[in-house]
Structure formats: C-alpha cells, structure tokens
Amino acid sequence: MNPIDFRGRDLLGIEDLTADEIRYxxxxxxxxxxxxxxxxxxVPTLRGKTIINLFFEPSTRTRTSFExxxxxxSADVINISVATSSVSKGETLRDTAENLHAMQADALVVRxxxxxxxxxxxxxxxxxxxxxGDGAHEHPTQALLDLYTLQDKLGTLAGHTVLLVGDxxxxxxxxxxxxxxxxxxxxxxxxxxxxxxPMGIEQMGIEYTSDFDxxxxxxxxxxxxxxxxxxxxxxxxxxxxEYAERYCLSAERLRRAKSGVLVMHPGxxxxxxxxxPEVADGLASVILEQVTNxxxxxxxxxxxxxxGN
Amino acid sequence: xxxxxxxxxxxxPAQGIDRHLDVWIVDGKIAELGxxxxxxxxxASGDPRPAPRIIAAQGCVVAPGFLxxxxxxxxxxxxxxxxxxxxxxxxxAGGFTAVAAMANTQPxxxxxxxxxxxxxxxxxxxxxxxxxxxxxxxxLRGEELAELGGMHKAGIVGLSDDGMPVMNPRLARRAMxxxxxxxxxILSHCEDHRLSASRVMHEGIVSTALGLPGVLxxxxxxxxxxxxxxxxxxxxxxxxxxxxxxEAVDLVRRAKDKGITVTAEACPHHFTLTHExxxxxxxNTKVNPxxxxxxxxxxxxxxxxxxTIDVIASDxxxxxxxxxxxxxxxAPAGMIGLETSVGLSxxxxxxxxxxxxxxxxxxxxxxxxxxxxxxxxxRVGSSADVTILDLDYACExxxxxxxxxxxxxxxxxxxxxxxxxxxxxxxxxxxxxx
Numbered sequence: 001m002n003p004i005d006f007r008g009r010d011l012l013g014i015e016d017l018t019a020d021e022i023r024y025x026x027x028x029x030x031x032x033x034x035x036x037x038x039x040x041x042x043v044p045t046l047r048g049k050t051i052i053n054l055f056f057e058p059s060t061r062t063r064t065s066f067e068x069x070x071x072x073x074s075a076d077v078i079n080i081s082v083a084t085s086s087v088s089k090g091e092t093l094r095d096t097a098e099n100l101h102a103m104q105a106d107a108l109v110v111r112x113x114x115x116x117x118x119x120x121x122x123x124x125x126x127x128x129x130x131x132x133g134d135g136a137h138e139h140p141t142q143a144l145l146d147l148y149t150l151q152d153k154l155g156t157l158a159g160h161t162v163l164l165v166g167d168x169x170x171x172x173x174x175x176x177x178x179x180x181x182x183x184x185x186x187x188x189x190x191x192x193x194x195x196x197x198p199m200g201i202e203q204m205g206i207e208y209t210s211d212f213d214x215x216x217x218x219x220x221x222x223x224x225x226x227x228x229x230x231x232x233x234x235x236x237x238x239x240x241x242e243y244a245e246r247y248c249l250s251a252e253r254l255r256r257a258k259s260g261v262l263v264m265h266p267g268x269x270x271x272x273x274x275x276x277p278e279v280a281d282g283l284a285s286v287i288l289e290q291v292t293n294x295x296x297x298x299x300x301x302x303x304x305x306x307x308g309n
Numbered sequence: 310x311x312x313x314x315x316x317x318x319x320x321x322p323a324q325g326i327d328r329h330l331d332v333w334i335v336d337g338k339i340a341e342l343g344x345x346x347x348x349x350x351x352x353a354s355g356d357p358r359p360a361p362r363i364i365a366a367q368g369c370v371v372a373p374g375f376l377x378x379x380x381x382x383x384x385x386x387x388x389x390x391x392x393x394x395x396x397x398x399x400x401x402a403g404g405f406t407a408v409a410a411m412a413n414t415q416p417x418x419x420x421x422x423x424x425x426x427x428x429x430x431x432x433x434x435x436x437x438x439x440x441x442x443x444x445x446x447x448x449l450r451g452e453e454l455a456e457l458g459g460m461h462k463a464g465i466v467g468l469s470d471d472g473m474p475v476m477n478p479r480l481a482r483r484a485m486x487x488x489x490x491x492x493x494x495i496l497s498h499c500e501d502h503r504l505s506a507s508r509v510m511h512e513g514i515v516s517t518a519l520g521l522p523g524v525l526x527x528x529x530x531x532x533x534x535x536x537x538x539x540x541x542x543x544x545x546x547x548x549x550x551x552x553x554x555x556e557a558v559d560l561v562r563r564a565k566d567k568g569i570t571v572t573a574e575a576c577p578h579h580f581t582l583t584h585e586x587x588x589x590x591x592x593n594t595k596v597n598p599x600x601x602x603x604x605x606x607x608x609x610x611x612x613x614x615x616x617t618i619d620v621i622a623s624d625x626x627x628x629x630x631x632x633x634x635x636x637x638x639x640a641p642a643g644m645i646g647l648e649t650s651v652g653l654s655x656x657x658x659x660x661x662x663x664x665x666x667x668x669x670x671x672x673x674x675x676x677x678x679x680x681x682x683x684x685x686x687x688r689v690g691s692s693a694d695v696t697i698l699d700l701d702y703a704c705e706x707x708x709x710x711x712x713x714x715x716x717x718x719x720x721x722x723x724x725x726x727x728x729x730x731x732x733x734x735x736x737x738x739x740x741x742x743x
Binding site: 093120200 | 638
C-alpha cells in the first residue's frame with residue numbers, strides 16, 4: 001500500500017476515513033505494540049510535541065490510554081478534566097480551543113457528552129483534534145482498537161460476523177464500529193431491546209434481532225455494550241433483572257456460539273448485567289487485550305497525525 | 310408626497326389582477342391603478358403640488374406589501390439578539406411591509422402593557438408595520454389564560470404560545486373558545502414535546518448517524534390532529550404554524566376538505582433543506598420544528614401547490630453568535646429568515662412549482678386574511694403598502710450585509726435569484742435598491 005499522509009489531519013470519526021486509510025492505520029500498529037512489550041517502554045519519536053487530553057466527561061480507560069500512548073512516544077501530555085456544566089459550554093469551548101492553540105498545543109484529544117463538540121473545536125484549532133468520544137456519536141479510536149484486536153485474533157476481517165449487543169442507540173462505540181466494520185466488509189448484526197435501537201438502523205444495512213440466543217449462533221465475535229443510563233433520561237426496559245435475563249452474556253448463552261467465538265467489551269463493564277463475570281474472565285474473552293491494543297493503536301495514530309519520524 | 314410606479318407588472322391576487330399597470334400613490338394611499346397614468350405628470354403650471362416621485366418598475370413585479378406572519382423580534386428582553394428596530398429594518402430589506410411578532414419576549418407579551426410597548430416601539434421606527442401576537446397562557450406556561458381581551462383591545466391580531474405549545478388539552482380548548490369569541494385565530498406550534506426526550510433534530514437516519522437526540526415527526530402529527538379536533542369542536546380558527554411533516558400537510562388538507570376552519574403556513578427552510586443539512590453540526594441548521602426528510606419537503610411543496618398551505622412565513626428567530634457557537638445539543642433552536650424568505654420562496658417559482666400569483670398570495674392576501682388585518686392588496690383607497698420585486702436580482706447571502714442583529718442563517722454563502730428591490734409602507738419608500 002502506498003504511504004498515506006495523515007499529518008495535520010483531525011480524527012473526528014470513522015465516517016471520515018476510507019477503508020484504505022483504516023487498513024493503513026491498522027498496519028501501522030505492530031511496531032508500536034512491540035514498544036510496549038519492552039523493558040524500557042519509551043521511544044523519542046514525539047519528543048518536543050505537546051498533546052492535551054481535554055476531557056469534559058469522566059473517563060479512566062481512554063484518558064489513561066491516550067496519556068500512556070503519548071508518553072511512550074516521549075510527547076508531553078497534559079490532562080485537563082472539566083466538569084460538564086452549562087457554564088463550561090458556550091463560548092468557552094471556542095475560547096478553550098483558541099487558548100490551547102495560542103499555547104502551541106500539537107494535538108488535542110477531546111471527550112464530551114455532546115455529539116459534535118470535537119467538530120466545533122476543530123473549526124477553531126488548526127492542529128489535529130482527536131475525538132475520544134462525543135456523546136452518542138463516535139468513538140473512533142475504540143473502533144480502531146476493536147478492529148485491530150479482531151484482525152489479530154481472526155487473521156482477517158472481511159467476511160466475519162460481529163454481533164453487537166445492548167444499548168445500540170446510546171452507544172458511540174456501536175456507531176464507530178458499525179461504520180468501520182462495514183467499510184472493511186464485515187457482517188454486522190445488532191441485538192438488544194427495541195427501545196435501544198436507533199431509528200433507521202435497518203436502512204444502514206444491518207441485521208437486527210431481539211433474540212440474543214438466536215443471534216449469537218452465527219457470530220465470530222460478540223461485543224457487549226454497557227447500558228448508558230446517564231444518556232437516557234427515561235426508562236427503556238422494565239428492570240435490570242429482566243434485561244439481564246434477555247441480554248446478559250452468560251456462560252450458558254455463550255455455549256450456543258461457534259467454537260472460537262471472541263467476547264469483547266469496550267468497558268466499563270457491569271458484571272452481572274450485560275456480561276456474566278465468568279464470561280468476562282473466561283477463555284473466550286479478549287477484553288483485556290482490547291485494552292492493551294488500545295495503547296498501541298493510539299500510539300500509531302499519534303505518530304501518524306503528529307508526523308513523528 | 311406622491312409616487313408613481315411606472316411600467317411594472319402588477320400582481321394583486323386579492324383583486325385577481327396580473328397585468329402591466331402604473332400605480333399612483335397619493336397621501337399614503339393607493340389612488341389609482343391604470344394603464345399609462347398621465348394625470349400626475351401633466352399638471353397645470355400653477356399647480357402647487359410637488360411633482361411625484363417616479364419609480365421605474367419596468368421588468369419588475371409590483372405586488373401588495375408582503376406580510377411575514379411569524380417572526381421573533383426579541384424585544385423586550387433579548388435586545389442582544391434583535392430589537393424591534395433592527396428586526397423591522399431586516400423585514401424592510403427582505404421586502405416585508407408588515408410582520409406579526411410572536412409573544413415569547415421577556416416579559417412575555419401576555420398583558421396589554423407589553424402589547425402597547427411593542428406597538429410604541431414599532432411606531433417610532435416608521436418602517437415596516439408590526440402586528441403583535443398575544444400569548445395564549447400567562448408566561449407561556451400553559452397553565453392559565455393570559456389577558457386575552459385586554460391584549461385584543463391593545464392591538465393583538467392572533468394568539469400563540471409559539472415555541473412552548475399548550476400541552477394541556479383542556480386549556481387549548483378554552484383558548485380556542487375564547488379566541489373565537491374575540492375573532493382571533495389560534496396560531497399553533499404543534500408539538501407534543503413529551504414524545505421526544507429532547508428537541509435537537511429530526512429523529513431519523515441522520516440523527517442516528519450523528520448521535521443526536523431526535524424530535525419525532527409523530528410529535529407534530531398528533532398535536533396537529535388534536536388541534537384540528539378542537540377547532541372542529543369550538544369553531545375557532547386554527548392556524549397551524551410551520552408545518553414540517555408530510556402527515557401534518559395531509560391532516561390539514563383533510564380538515565379543510567371537511568370544512569373545518571384551519572389554515573397553515575410553511576417556512577422556507579422547511580421546503581428548502583432536509584435533515585441532511587445537519588451533518589457537520591452547523592448549529593445554524595438547528596430549528597424547531599427541525600429540518601426533516603426529502604419526502605416531507607416534497608409534501609410541503611405539494612401542499613403549497615394545491616393550496617393546503619396558505620401562507621409562507623419565515624419564523625425569523627435571531628440568536629446571538631455566542632449562543633450558536635455552543636455544541637449542537639446546547640445551542641438554541643431557530644434561524645433568521647426575514648432577508649432570505651423571498652429569495653428562497655422564489656426558487657419555487659423559478660422551478661415552475663408555483664405561479665407568481667400563487668406565491669404572492671401566500672405573502673399578501675392570505676396571511677392578511679388569517680390575521681384579519683387590512684393588508685395585502687393594492688385596492689384603490691387602501692394603504693399604499695407595496696413590495697416591488699426583481700425576479701432575477703442576483704444576490705449572495707452574506708452576514709455583513711444582513712440587517713438583522715443576528716446572523717444565524719444556514720443560507721450564508723447561498724446565491725439567490727430574485728429579491729425585493731423596493732419596499733413601500735404608507736406611501737413612504739422604506740427600503741430600496743433600485
């Protein structure tokens with residue numbers, strides 16, 4: 001594949017990436033994964049670069065992952081956590097972007113509870129903006145690390161079937177993954193209560209069934225999603241008990257799947273709700289590998305966007 | 310002061326006129342419509358009257374003054390977004406000789422004092438006329454009737470809780486009964502907002518892709534149906550504001566067939582843009598009711614064609630740039646429209662969808678008839694409110710040239726064909742680009 005120049009670009013969503021660009025990013029990951037396996041996990045690639053993690057929403061995994069990724073490449077990483085309130089919205093967003101630009105930040109990693117905030121910031125910030133999750137819209141680095149994990153385990157992506165289960169409507173992980181998987185010719189199925197299905201998803205060429213026991217049989221990987229109750233503002237199912245009965249990935253349900261099926265979860269997990277503890281910790285689970293790969297994928301991205309050499 | 314508008318194509322749907330005529334204006338009134346009017350030009354040498362101003366309107370359309378029956382002028386209370394003076398200046402530049410201003414000011418126009426304040430402010434502008442709309446309920450809270458009779462005496466021409474639809478159906482019924490008694494139409498923003506978790510954009514495939522919370526088309530449809538039922542029950546005049554769904558158009562069409570007193574308006578953005586425009590999160594595309602699907606747009610155009618939709622109104626809703634620079638969910642809904650309404654609507658004429666007479670009627674006699682105001686015709690003896698249009702006037706929508714204090718338009722950068730080139734109110738030229 002010919003080299004693709006990502007320098008200076010934003011990563012606002014999988015929507016903006018072509019299949020070739022996704023493949024190119026995935027192919028760039030292995031050397032960065034190797035760095036994390038060394039005794040001394042640091043290379044000078046991004047020395048002198050400043051990366052700002054601007055998180056308007058609480059996050060442990062993603063923020064830490066970006067921070068570690070930046071630091072392993074020798075970038076200076078600054079974390080800013082802003083409690084989301086009406087006061088911290090408004091012109092402040094634009095001001096924040098322009099102030100960070102004035103301080104010569106080389107990249108901004110942003111998470112916000114509202115869809116479109118990275119796009120707004122990118123309009124005012126010439127350096128790369130990386131979307132680390134915006135509302136129910138996209139979480140592109142999560143999709144990239146999920147694809148990398150799938151490719152690593154399955155050998156190839158095209159033709160394989162992934163089943164996403166749970167709160168599809170509120171999930172940015174689901175949106176980014178659906179877009180990415182379709183671009184790479186994977187087969188995507190979704191499963192969950194009808195109340196958690198976004199309008200028009202069938203028009204996106206995705207198969208839906210509410211019957212988990214049925215849907216799990218054809219899957220090469222099952223990705224469980226957390227119930228995003230903080231985004232609902234209303235009750236979408238009768239009780240957690242009933243939800244778990246229908247949509248928890250239990251050991252018994254997992255037995256209906258193909259042998260070799262992969263169990264994935266973007267975290268944080270609610271053990272006993274959408275996933276049984278013994279499944280999360282079981283042999284089919286690649287959940288912690290997703291986390292490990294997340295650091296490597298983000299290193300590769302920072303390298304590509306910041307033009308390290 | 311006299312004006313003689315010469316050589317234009319006069320289209321006055323109220324009188325069924327469409328021919329080349331001169332229009333003679335004397336003392337603020339239409340004095341004569343006629344072919345080749347000579348009298349004011351051939352006065353005896355000792356005649357003390359000053360020579361009339363001649364407006365050469367060859368190649369232009371001379372229409373009754375346009376009325377935009379749905380605008381938000383933000384004064385009192387939100388003068389940083391718009392004032393009555395800047396809003397009326399924008400109206401004049403857009404070709405409007407009159408506007409009807411909604412009640413969601415601060416304080417709300419729910420008392421005669423606020424109505425009188427708005428009229429005083431407008432009178433001081435000496436430009437486009439202002440017809441105030443009174444709130445249905447105190448504070449737009451939907452709990453108890455506002456001072457409807459008092460406001461009626463003060464000069465309101467319609468009742469509306471626009472933006473905060475009356476959710477309580479019992480209060481909606483009483484408002485219609487009372488409105489009928491006062492001979493005031495109920496202008497209804499039809500939306501059951503309990504059906505949507507929040508009011509951000511049309512709920513459909515684009516909201517799914519963008520991860521934004523949606524407003525269901527059904528939220529509008531059920532309310533249109535409720536209000537039509539209440540209009541049939543009470544005999545009130547229901548005017549459905551800013552129809553945005555195909556089903557709502559059809560509900561209005563069927564209600565009219567049954568003889569129920571219902572009229573409807575559509576906004577240019579609802580027949581020009583679809584929800585696809587929201588991609589990219591430009592907050593200037595956020596509006597309530599939201600931009601909907603291509604099928605809805607087609608249904609609105611069909612409704613305009615077959616007369617189901619009587620009126621084109623802009624729902625001019627100014628918001629300050631700092632408010633629109635928030636994220637899409639937090640930004641307030643609404644877009645300005647007074648200065649783009651005519652240009653966008655003329656696209657329907659240029660595309661062959663509406664005749665000029667049809668189009669002009671939706672800006673003149675039809676909204677005037679909904680509000681029961683003496684406006685929208687060039688009948689001899691009526692006030693000389695005239696809009697002169699150049700159907701091919703080319704202009705780009707630019708923030709710098711908009712008169713409105715706010716610039717929140719999704720049409721910035723658009724090239725429009727056709728505009729008002731002169732706006733005359735009571736015999737005074739209040740705007741011209743001749």
